[in-house]
Amino acid sequence: MDEPSGNVTVTPWETVGRLVAWLDAHDPTSPEVSRLLRLYKIAEEAGEVAEAVQGVMGTNPRKGHSHSWGDVEDEVCDVIVSAMVALASITPDAGAVFARRLGAVAGRVLDG
Ligand SMILES: [Mg+2]
Secondary structure, three states: OOEEEEEEEHHHHEEEHHHHHHHHOOOOOOOOHHHHHHHHHHHHHHHHHHHHHHHHOOOOOOOOOOOHHHHHHHHHHHHHHHHHHHHHOOOOOOOHHHHHHHHHOOOOOOOO
16 A cells, blocks of 8 residues: 655655654654653544544534544544554564564464
């Protein structure tokens, strides 16, 4: 799954690498704290998924139907991006680590 960027094809992991470099360059904390905060960010974004689903269902009487399924899609993407950034912040081989884990998880049900 590549994304076009001008005349050059850029992979999602390359874009994530650029995001990590940008975050590192603007890190007001230490590398150790920054890694922890990027891992916590996954939970923050997952909470926003839950909030958006509640907004679709209208289950909060104070807020009503405040979100669309498109908002849920955006928040799920935020979880994915946050997780990719967090993974790339703790290993330089994030793409390979993810591919190996995806293969292992899928292999549990697809290879038998
Ligand atoms: Mg979000």
